[in-house]
Amino acid sequence: MDNQWALESAGSDGSCTQFLITRLPCQIGRSKENDLVIANLGLSRIHASLTRDITGQMRLIDENSTNGTFVNRHRVEGYCLLKEGDVIHFASAEFRLRLIQVEQPSVLPFDQMHTMVMPEDRLLSEHFASNEAEFDELIMGHGLSGAIQPIVNAKTRRVIGYELLGRANHPRLPKTPIELFNLAGSMNREVDLSLAFREYGISRFAKRLQGSKLFINAHPKEMFGEVFLVSLERLRHSMPDLEIVVEIHESAVTNIDQLRGFADRLAGLDIRFAYDDFGAGQARLLELADVPAHFVKFDMSLIHGLHKAGPRKQQVVRDLVQMVLSAGSIPLAEGVESEEEAKACIAMGVQLIQGYLTGEPIPEDAL
Known part of the structure; x- marks a missing residue:
């Protein structure tokens, strides 16, 4: 089994879904050409990207998104380095970065994703606790x-x-x-x-x-x-x-x-x-x-x-x-x-x- 970075998402019913990051850089956004497609109207077409930093850590880059990218509920200005357990918001879509063991990498197909409509007076959701590390x-x-x-x-x-x-x-x-x-x-x-x-x-x-x-x-x-x-x-x-x-x-x-x-x-x-x-x-x-x-x-x-x-x-x-x-x-x-x-x-x-x-x-x- 291999260690694999994943973005973990919590559903309203308490269930969790893991989006495996199968390659870097990984582009994230609303449009279908992204590596990770999140069908959320609050996201920009190309919202953010993940890449490997020279230090070996995961680097999160906000691609000048309209509604922002947040790590542990602090808005990212440009980019920041991530660690396992960080809570990430792409606009209002909430994830937690995990390092998990998998047998065969796979990604969730686009047609299985759920559409989330972000209201104008949006608040950052709190399915995951920040500062877990x-x-x-x-x-x-x-x-x-x-x-x-x-x-x-x-x-x-x-x-x-x-x-x-x-x-x-x-x-x-x-x-x-x-x-x-x-x-x-x-x-x-x-x-x-x-x-x-x-x-x-x-x-x-x-x-x-x-x-x-x-x-x-x-x-x-x-x-x-x-x-x-x-x-x-x-x-x-x-x-x-x-x-x-x-x-x-x-x-x-x-x-x-x-x-x-x-x-x-x-x-x-x-x-x-x-x-x-x-x-x-x-x-x-x-x-x-x-x-x-x-x-x-x-x-x-x-x-x-x-x-x-x-x-x-x-x-x-x-x-x-x-x-x-x-x-x-x-x-x-x-x-x-x-x-x-x-x-x-x-x-x-x-x-x-x-x-x-x-x-x-x-x-x-x-x-």
């Missing part, structure tokens, strides 16, 4: 970073543990975890990103935090999977004295029997767990009663401005805290930013707090 670099460790945020006793302010937080500083990717997970979601790779953050953070912080509890996160898609459990087994084997707390996001809890089995597996590894973002969606009161967690982290949406909230909201939070205590769990308030919020939490029975008031996230180089 950079995302792969991040997963492999280039640009990964991390931080830890203290968790303290609400009354004494003594540090009892830290939450491990993923960070990134790749020059061509978003910086915040939310943006990165949105990017990962567009490629269905949230688990890859979650694993990369966690393994990086553990390798950089865990040995330096012996004697403190380390709260670690997992994406809901991986939470109850065997791969995640095996990784916890490896972590426990390599660091038998590390106090580990696994945070379970409330959206991951859909099956109480599954949750109970997961809790039993964690107990066998001497690993505790916490319900994260409690109160952000469903309160999960049934799970709290049937499978009590060691810690319950109250979502910051319940905590922000709690001291100024009306009596009804304060009573709801107070009742939730008492339920958590009755279940034998330790209530922890997230996102505490002021002394007034902390005092309100303490008055309601909260035992631990986490937030900018008692400690901002500490990057690796400042630990």
Whole structure:
């Protein structure tokens, strides 16, 4: 089998078609004399061409097209060099450059192509995620970073543990975890990103935090999977004295029997767990009663401005805290930013707090 460059196109139904590039230079456009004919009225008759650069890379040349050629949603001025995974738009027709293995090169006949009519107020479609190559670099460790945020006793302010937080500083990717997970979601790779953050953070912080509890996160898609459990087994084997707390996001809890089995597996590894973002969606009161967690982290949406909230909201939070205590769990308030919020939490029975008031996230180089 031979490696072959191809342009991959996604249909509206989610199916993919590959246009193999059988020779270079390859001319692309709307008219039939092109090597690759795209029946899209937004394309020029001769729109763009592909050729091999002196460096050996693929070179994309815009042939003075009317509606433009774009790479990773940036318009090409003249030409640019391509790499595997780049997202290319010829006007509104979207493709991704792939290097694939084929037995016999073939091209899609013209009469099997679909006609796409581009409206005047066209937007670039987003069937493919841009920056996929950079995302792969991040997963492999280039640009990964991390931080830890203290968790303290609400009354004494003594540090009892830290939450491990993923960070990134790749020059061509978003910086915040939310943006990165949105990017990962567009490629269905949230688990890859979650694993990369966690393994990086553990390798950089865990040995330096012996004697403190380390709260670690997992994406809901991986939470109850065997791969995640095996990784916890490896972590426990390599660091038998590390106090580990696994945070379970409330959206991951859909099956109480599954949750109970997961809790039993964690107990066998001497690993505790916490319900994260409690109160952000469903309160999960049934799970709290049937499978009590060691810690319950109250979502910051319940905590922000709690001291100024009306009596009804304060009573709801107070009742939730008492339920958590009755279940034998330790209530922890997230996102505490002021002394007034902390005092309100303490008055309601909260035992631990986490937030900018008692400690901002500490990057690796400042630990």
